[in-house]
Amino acid sequence: MGAKKYTILYIDDEPHNLTTFKATFKWEYHILTAQSAFDGFDILAEQEVQLIISDQRMAGLSGTEFFKKVVKRFPDPMRIILTGYSELEIIMRAINECGIYRYMTKPWKESDMKKTIEDTLEVYQLRKDKESLLQQLDVANKKLAAENTYLKEEIQQQQPVSTIITKNKAFQEKLSLIQKVATTNTSVLIRGETGTGKELMARAIHEASSRKDQALIKVNCAALPANLIESELFGHERGAFTGATQKRVGRFELADGGTIFLDEIGELPIDLQPKLLRVLQESTFDRVGGTQPIQTDVRVITATNRNLEQEIEKGNFREDLFYRLNVFPILNPPLRERKEDIPLLVHHFLEKHASNIGKRIKKVSSEVMEQLMAYNYPGNIRELENLIERYMIISSGDSLELTGWLPQQKDLPSSDGHFKTMEEMEIHHIKNALQLTKGKVFGTGGAAEKLGMNAKTLDSRMRKLGIRKEG
Numbered sequence: 246m247g248a249k250k251y252t253i254l255y256i257d258d259e260p261h262n263l264t265t266f267k268a269t270f271k272w273e274y275h276i277l278t279a280q281s282a283f284d285g286f287d288i289l290a291e292q293e294v295q296l297i298i299s300d301q302r303m304a305g306l307s308g309t310e311f312f313k314k315v316v317k318r319f320p321d322p323m324r325i326i327l328t329g330y331s332e333l334e335i336i337m338r339a340i341n342e343c344g345i346y347r348y349m350t351k352p353w354k355e356s357d358m359k360k361t362i363e364d365t366l367e368v369y370q371l372r373k374d375k376e377s378l379l380q381q382l383d384v385a386n387k388k389l390a391a392e393n394t395y396l397k398e399e400i401q402q403q404q405p406v407s408t409i410i411t412k413n414k415a416f417q418e419k420l421s422l423i424q425k426v427a428t429t430n431t432s433v434l435i436r437g438e439t440g441t442g443k444e445l446m447a448r449a450i451h452e453a454s455s456r457k458d459q460a461l462i463k464v465n466c467a468a469l470p471a472n473l474i475e476s477e478l479f480g481h482e483r484g485a486f487t488g489a490t491q492k493r494v495g496r497f498e499l500a501d502g503g504t505i506f507l508d509e510i511g512e513l514p515i516d517l518q519p520k521l522l523r524v525l526q527e528s529t530f531d532r533v534g535g536t537q538p539i540q541t542d543v544r545v546i547t548a549t550n551r552n553l554e555q556e557i558e559k560g561n562f563r564e565d566l567f568y569r570l571n572v573f574p575i576l577n578p579p580l581r582e583r584k585e586d587i588p589l590l591v592h593h594f595l596e597k598h599a600s601n602i603g604k605r606i607k608k609v610s611s612e613v614m615e616q617l618m619a620y621n622y623p624g625n626i627r628e629l630e631n632l633i634e635r636y637m638i639i640s641s642g643d644s645l646e647l648t649g650w651l652p653q654q655k656d657l658p659s660s661d662g663h664f665k666t667m668e669e670m671e672i673h674h675i676k677n678a679l680q681l682t683k684g685k686v687f688g689t690g691g692a693a694e695k696l697g698m699n700a701k702t703l704d705s706r707m708r709k710l711g712i713r714k715e716g
């Protein structure tokens with residue numbers, strides 16, 4: 246005889262009937278018996294039951310009265326009532342009111358009872374299967390919906406290719422090392438000042454990996470309130486906390502098979518760090534409020550512009566996690582340490598933004614390039630990119646004009662220690678104005694007007710400073 250899959254609760258106030266029922270069906274089912282509706286309730290409160298069979302006529306609560314209460318508190322089990330013919334009307338009302346699946350007349354024949362129980366439990370099983378299918382469907386739908394919103398957000402920011410541009414020897418050597426590590430599953434920690442291309446690097450690593458056709462899921466730990474990070478990363482079960490009205494699929498689950506990029510990892514709250522460590526070590530995690538560990542196959546790339554060693558000392562970052570993340574460290578150098586890349590980057594950005602700005606600028610005069618190279622870019626490549634975009638919009642011809650060159654005014658001593666004199670600043674400023682007016686000095690739209698100067702004064706000033714109009 247196989248495992249007894251179902252439990253049946255049989256209620257009758259005649260002990261003899263209970264004994265007979267139990268003796269007849271105990272080989273096939275797990276049988277519980279009760280001599281009153283009240284005892285029946287006690288059992289239901291403690292045990293899972295798939296089918297309740299109750300006699301109608303009992304002292305205390307009748308069978309139908311009992312079932313009316315059962316429906317409210319224990320809606321799950323199927324219900325069968327046993328009755329005599331005379332009570333047909335009561336029974337019919339009961340069937341409508343408390344979801345009784347079958348009624349049987351007493352005394353029952355064994356074969357009838359057997360068949361009824363089997364039919365009823367079959368319906369029970371079908372209902373259960375349907376419920377679980379719907380639930381699976383629901384989870385799948387939620388995952389799909391989450392992926393969709395995520396992808397929509399992503400596509401807006403996505404760049405066509407993650408080319409890292411550099412001719413800096415040291416950085417190039419590092420990039421070829423990165424190509425090698427990209428193909429492994431090793432965790433990578435990318436460090437560097439703001440705007441040095443940490444996110445671009447993370448994408449490049451993902452694209453060079455065997456996971457490139459799977460998702461690259463990005464989470465910015467600094468952009469999320471601390472109390473939401475856990476459920477964002479790991480998801481939550483319905484009812485896990487106030488407001489968790491729906492099950493949520495976390496980013497680690499979405500990234501299964503692909504890569505997760507945890508930006509600003511230094512901002513990950515200390516109490517969540519062990520959970521991340523567990524994913525890294527065991528590839529499992531729990532949803533918030535979940536009881537079943539979830540398995541995930543994810544490559545983890547992290548980035549930070551914080552000094553994590555200092556954070557460890559301050560007690561804000563776990564040392565064990567740091568070592569686990571830092572298996573392959575990458576440091577993106579600041580732009581001021583590889584100024585030779587500026588011309589390449591300038592042309593790259595002119596190309597990159599040509600279509601969205603609707604202007605194709607190809608020429609950059611050596612003077613303009615010099616000016617761009619003299620600046621120190623505290624905001625690194627992002628700052629350079631933003632500047633180029635801005636000047637592209639303002640430029641009227643097919644060469645780049647640095648109208649109202651702003652950063653220059655904040656220029657600190659450049660890397661060679663040279664601090665610009667007032668005269669050099671003046672020359673630049675006048676040249677900028679002339680560029681804007683295409684060499685015109687006098688009259689409306691002329692450089693003098695732009696600079697708020699008397700035209701004759703400007704003209705003599707230009708001669709004194711050696712500025713030619715065509716320049």
Ligand SMILES: Nc1ncnc2c1ncn2[C@@H]1O[C@H](COP(=O)(O)OP(=O)(O)OP(=O)(O)O)[C@@H](O)[C@H]1O
Pocket residue numbers: 404408409410411437438439440441442443444445446550593626627630
């Ligand atoms: N070597 C590079 N070649 C081409 N473009 C680059 C390079 N490095 C960075 N960029 C571009 O500069 C911009 C800023 O890069 P990114 O967002 O990756 O920097 P980040 O280090 O993540 O900055 P933050 O610390 O502020 O988050 C992006 O548009 C990126 O495409």
Ligand SMILES: [Mg+2]
Pocket residue numbers: 443444508
């Ligand atoms: Mg970034």
